[in-house]
Structures are given as C-alpha cells and as structure tokens.
Amino acid sequence: MNDKSQRIEPRTLKGFRDYLPETMIPRERLMATARSVYRSYGFSPIDTPALEYLEILTGKGSAETDKQLYKFEDHGGRAVALRFDLTVPLARFAAQHYNALGTPFKRYHIAPVWRGENTQAGRYREFIQCDFDTIGTRSLAADIETALVIHDLFLALGFSEFSIRINHRQILNGLLERLGLAQQATHVLRAIDKLAKIGPAAVAAEMAETAGATAAQSADVLRFAALAGSNEEVLQQVRPLVAGNATGETGLAELVRILQGAAAGGVPPQRLCVDLSIARGLDYYTGAIFETFLTALPTIGSVCSGGRYDNLASLYTSQQLPGIGASLGLDRLLAAMETLGMLDKVATPAPVFVAYFVESRLDDYLKLAAHLRRAGIGAEVFPDAKRLGQQLKYADRRGFRVALIAGEDELAAGQCQVKNLASGESETIALEADAASVVAAVKRQLAKTSGSE
RNA sequence: GUGGCUAUAGUUCAGUUGGUUAGAACGCCAGAUUGUGGAUCUGGAGGUCACGGGUUCGAGCCCCGUUAGCCACCCCA
Numbered sequence: 405m406n407d408k409s410q411r412i413e414p415r416t417l418k419g420f421r422d423y424l425p426e427t428m429i430p431r432e433r434l435m436a437t438a439r440s441v442y443r444s445y446g447f448s449p450i451d452t453p454a455l456e457y458l459e460i461l462t463g464k465g466s467a468e469t470d471k472q473l474y475k476f477e478d479h480g481g482r483a484v485a486l487r488f489d490l491t492v493p494l495a496r497f498a499a500q501h502y503n504a505l506g507t508p509f510k511r512y513h514i515a516p517v518w519r520g521e522n523t524q525a526g527r528y529r530e531f532i533q534c535d536f537d538t539i540g541t542r543s544l545a546a547d548i549e550t551a552l553v554i555h556d557l558f559l560a561l562g563f564s565e566f567s568i569r570i571n572h573r574q575i576l577n578g579l580l581e582r583l584g585l586a587q588q589a590t591h592v593l594r595a596i597d598k599l600a601k602i603g604p605a606a607v608a609a610e611m612a613e614t615a616g617a618t619a620a621q622s623a624d625v626l627r628f629a630a631l632a633g634s635n636e637e638v639l640q641q642v643r644p645l646v647a648g649n650a651t652g653e654t655g656l657a658e659l660v661r662i663l664q665g666a667a668a669g670g671v672p673p674q675r676l677c678v679d680l681s682i683a684r685g686l687d688y689y690t691g692a693i694f695e696t697f698l699t700a701l702p703t704i705g706s707v708c709s710g711g712r713y714d715n716l717a718s719l720y721t722s723q724q725l726p727g728i729g730a731s732l733g734l735d736r737l738l739a740a741m742e743t744l745g746m747l748d749k750v751a752t753p754a755p756v757f758v759a760y761f762v763e764s765r766l767d768d769y770l771k772l773a774a775h776l777r778r779a780g781i782g783a784e785v786f787p788d789a790k791r792l793g794q795q796l797k798y799a800d801r802r803g804f805r806v807a808l809i810a811g812e813d814e815l816a817a818g819q820c821q822v823k824n825l826a827s828g829e830s831e832t833i834a835l836e837a838d839a840a841s842v843v844a845a846v847k848r849q850l851a852k853t854s855g856s857e
Numbered sequence: 858g859u860g861g862c863u864a865u866a867g868u869u870c871a872g873u874u875g876g877u878u879a880g881a882a883c884g885c886c887a888g889a890u891u892g893u894g895g896a897u898c899u900g901g902a903g904g905u906c907a908c909g910g911g912u913u914c915g916a917g918c919c920c921c922g923u924u925a926g927c928c929a930c931c932c933c934a
Contacts, residue, residue: 525927620878706933706934791893
C-alpha cells in the first residue's frame, strides 16, 4: 500500500471543485442571505432529487441543453440524468403536486445543478443556483415582487452599485412582428442578447445568417436595441415603435406598471433600468425579463436572471401554470466578490478562541467555552497546551476576533483576560461561576470589530 | 462539442542553444522569547519538474498521447 506506484492520485473531476473553509464560509453566508430574503417575502423551501428520469429533463430541452446533460443508465436499466437547472424540476414538481400545493405557490430552491459543458473562469460543471418563483398567477404584482426581491437580495449581500435590467418579451415580439421577423424571433433575440458583447455589426451579421434578416430589418432591430437614456426617455421612444401593434402595446403597458410598482416598493430608478437589448436566450419567457449586473464588474455577466413564463408545466400536465421567477448565480457572484475583494479571509465560523494554557485546567476552559455557546457565541478551545504565542498565532491566522486567556495567575485570582485580536486591546475580567461578566466583555469586544457570523 | 495557450515546492514564479546534487519569494514548522499573535532574525521540512510513452550518450527543456487549467466560439449562472 505504501508503494508509490500503487497510490491513487487524489484529484477532482474537470469542472468540479473542493471547497476549503475560507471559500465555504462566504458561500454558506451567501446562501443564508438568499434564504432569509426569500423567506421574508413568503417563499417556501422545497427540494427535488438530483437525478430525474431522462424524459423529464429532455422533454423541453433544446439540442443545446441535451448536449449539456449528464445522462446515464442506472442499475435498474432506467435512463436518468442529473438536473441542469431548477426550473424544469419545478415544472415537474408543480405538475405532480398541483393539488397539494394550491395556487399561487411561491417557492425557493437552493441547490446544485450539473452541466457537462466546457469550463471557464467562474463556470463549472457543478454549481449552485438560488431560485425563487411564483407560479399560478398572472398578476403583475408577482412581477413587481420579483424586482423587489432581487433588489433586497443584492442590498443584503452588501452591494449598493448594481443595476437590474428589465425588458419585456412582448415589446420585443411586437417590434419583430412589425418588422416581419416574428417567425425568426428566437434567432433574432439570441443575437440581440450579445449586443453589448460583440457590437452592432456582428449582431447584424449574425441576424442575417441565422434569421435571414435583411439589411433594413437588421438596422431597425439595432435601432431599438440601442435606445438609451432614462427609463422615461426609453419608453417615450418605444411608444411610437409599437403603436398599433397589440402585442407590443400590451408589453409596454405591463412594463410601465412594473416600473411604477417597483418604485412604490422602494427600488430607486437607477437600479431598475429598461434595457431593450436584454433578451434572454431561453425561449420559454413570455413577459418581463430581468438580468442583474454589478456596476463594478459588468464583464462577469448577469448574476441574477429570470422572467415570466406563460406555461411552465405544459409538458407534464394540462393545468395552466403561469409564473415568474429568477435565479441567483451563487458561484458566479462569489467569483465576482472575490475579485472585488469583498470576501473576508476568515477560516473559522466561531469568533472566540479559548487558549488551552495550563494542562490541568482543561475543564475550566471547557466550562468557559460552554458558557459562551449558551449565550449564542461560538467558541473553540485549542486542543493542545502549546506555547501561548503559537496558540495566538493560530487564532490570528484563522480570523478569530476575541481570545480568552486564563493561566494559573488569572485562575488563582478568579479572573480571565478578554483580548481583542484585531486591536490587541485586553481587559481583565472577574470570572464568576456563570462567567456572566466574561460573556458581557466578549460581546462588548465583538461589537467593536466588524465582521460576520 | 470546436479552436488556441498553458502545466516546475502549499501558492506565485525563475530555470539561459537539451549537459552534473532544480532555485527564489511568500506560506508552513521550529527556535531567538518555558505566560501573549499580526514585525524582525536564524534554522528546518517540502518537488520521481501533472501523468504515460518516445527521441537522445544525456530531457524540466524536444515530439506524441492523456488529464487538468485558462482564453475564444457556443451557451449560460
């Protein structure tokens, strides 16, 4: 077994990753933040299996998603696949439990999904999505609420500079109808979606190639996709372009209503911008569509996207299930926060370090830590009675914020040092049977240092 | 899936037209300081040069394959 040639090389599959504490701690914090924002709006948690019958996942898929599916045969000879998003499982789930759920139904789902596509920076084969959806209602109140949730979410995550880009599929469809491009809508929208990235000339070329658009049609499409200015200004310019087209006028009216509601709900207009170049590649969107960009890092792409769909579960049930939802890309957002330096290098989730000073006093340290935990403060007792300097170095490296130090001298005097590791400040506190004063001193010190957990 | 670039200590990288025992910085461990961390100094551990084959008297360096990473396309979170 010790023979090196027989040793198995430890490694992870392409596109899959291990998570060390310093990346897992912020990851969990983000998930907890998303969870609490979703719950504050009344969204309920659900979960579904990682594996589904292949036919469930391929039913609505395009050739593209089929290629990305991890599919195989299980031990019983069933054709199965790993879910590649959380929306298709929701459709199956809603169709299957329709009667038990009732409508409207609001759920959130934070879970990993798998895509067998090529990797790239911030793009992996296994990643977490944080979805929230409202199904069973066509009310624009749900659309408005989607904007509010996204807005609250990014504020709660610590961002102030971001913009939620909003558009409406029916406006796009109305415009395309007037231009005679309605049949090729999917290709045209896919091309428009790339406008910011590849520029108008390349978009025109793509539309000519994939949608057979004439030069005049391309020019018209690009003209409306490039409309800019304040929301009022953009809407003003769109109005005549959809005038007389029922689809376009409906879309425009809905968009106006959503903007008004979002403003009433507290979203400042600079954070919710009408952007007619937002198209979303997925063809099942039928109404409002959203993408969210970080002002400091627009190149990373959308970190939270979604939109309204008319009929989520038509493949699985005859029930009409309209809805709207969005998905936070946790791993992409983490990659962004990493490059923006927004993540603390903390490798411990407990803020208090208890030094193991005198070997015979272990029980005293254990009691001290227990009192802190009872007060809701995480505490770790060092496992070895090593030199104090080494223990403090360990505490410092891991990002502990307060250290408790009690040697023979302190214990004999019925005292304990409470040391703030950020400032170096240390106070000596009386150590009562219930350690109440120490707990109070720890709370005081923790309040002085910023930090989470 | 297609095309391009890359792979040397835990990390970031040196390594000269192929030529003896592969280096640095940071990190890690220990000591200077048998009760006080983030500074300094000293010492130490750690690499079959991603893996497998080939060319050569000789390969970290050249060739082929595999794996992984990065970039573009595609698509998307």
